[in-house]
Amino acid sequence: MVVSTWWSMLALFETYALITTFGFAWNVALADAVNFNLLVATAGYIMFNSLKFYQAGPKTAIYLLIWSIALASLCAVLHRYLMSSFFQDNVPYQEYLAGSHVIRGLFAWLMIALIGMQSWIWFYMQEQSANEKREQETLKFSREAELASLRQQLQPHFLFNSLNSISALAGSKPEQARLMIQQLSDFLRGTIKKDDQQFVTLDEELNHLQLYLEIEKVRFGHRLKTEIVRDEETAGLTLPSLLLQPVVENAIKFGLYDTVGEITIRIDARTTDKQLVITVENPFDPETSRPRQGTGFGLNSVQRRLYLLYARQDLLSTKMTGPLFKTEIKIPQPA
Missing domain, CATH: 3.30.565.10 (Histidine kinase-like ATPase, C-terminal domain)
Known part of the structure; x- marks a missing residue:
């Protein structure tokens, strides 16, 4: 619920910026913002789930960097292709797409990398918590076994x-x-x-x-x-x-x-x-x-x-x- 609200607010803010800064029609601005943020959110979800299978370490950081760049590039390419197809006759918007392509890719990379870092930290903390719980249970069972042995x-x-x-x-x-x-x-x-x-x-x-x-x-x-x-x-x-x-x-x-x-x-x-x-x-x-x-x-x-x-x-x-x-x-x- 909190995540969806955050993405909705980001899309609305981008829509407002496109209307006030570049003068695009509301339907063009809204379609651009929703399409781009939906692609980035999907990439972030993919990143989140893929990190479940990687343990913390230097290799995970390299994986995070490569995977975030690949997903960001894919988001930028798909966004430009889809929006160019939807608004073929809107020349100012086509020029805007061509000029903002690199910036969008960088922004997408920052968002996906941030999601990846947060996901990595979350999974790491979950793993540490699970390890501590296992250690406590092991110590508890060991203590109970020793107590039983002493009583016997x-x-x-x-x-x-x-x-x-x-x-x-x-x-x-x-x-x-x-x-x-x-x-x-x-x-x-x-x-x-x-x-x-x-x-x-x-x-x-x-x-x-x-x-x-x-x-x-x-x-x-x-x-x-x-x-x-x-x-x-x-x-x-x-x-x-x-x-x-x-x-x-x-x-x-x-x-x-x-x-x-x-x-x-x-x-x-x-x-x-x-x-x-x-x-x-x-x-x-x-x-x-x-x-x-x-x-x-x-x-x-x-x-x-x-x-x-x-x-x-x-x-x-x-x-x-x-x-x-x-x-x-x-x-x-x-x-």
Whole structure:
């Protein structure tokens, strides 16, 4: 609509100029203007569509120059031929056509070249936008794939430990073995349900975590105690699903494996500065605790997931306060 209006105004302006400057009859001036501008507009349309198949670069500029000159020359020749045929008996107009032939060709070339440049810029911007969109989609799919991979790696080593414990209990304590199998089944069923959920409420996460802790309590008996404290303001707050299990598993590993007495794992949830802040605290003795071989998956996986989801490296921190090892996680909440 805008383009057609622009060409119509240009044709009317040219008609007015031919009437006032050269004194041609209105029908001659209008026919000349409409014919010429229609030819140039058609050439511009051809130029626009032909540039769809050319990528930006030096070769495109050469193509644009040659193609615009060829189309402009064709417009000038066709215009002179057609108008000479229509007004054969109008001698002043025939003289005007002969004298303005070169100027018309130059004007047509400028118009077509301008259309070509604008078209080239438009197609280039469209291509850049499409490339950026593809890159963003690729990054998104890559991030989602990595997040899925991180979540899928949560369970194998825990599952192996649980199966080993069940095997050990099967002979001496079959009732506890059956209980542990049932708890493990409930836990894995809940894990499968959460695979399609990127975020869950704190209540859902703690309920699922409780299933995990019940299994661990069967393994470690009275030695493992847990304490969960939360503010009322945390109700309804969300966090990435299955985020807390590797943190608590890390706390159990370093709190229990090198001691023979009871330990208490404390989980504290509160809200600060529009963030859900969760602290996991476990006893830790650097003199008796020794490095363990493994994948180093626990806290590293949590930090990586948080970075992929929030693009921040400061959402997980650890520190030692006396005999306690504290892991703090900050979860930004949607506005």
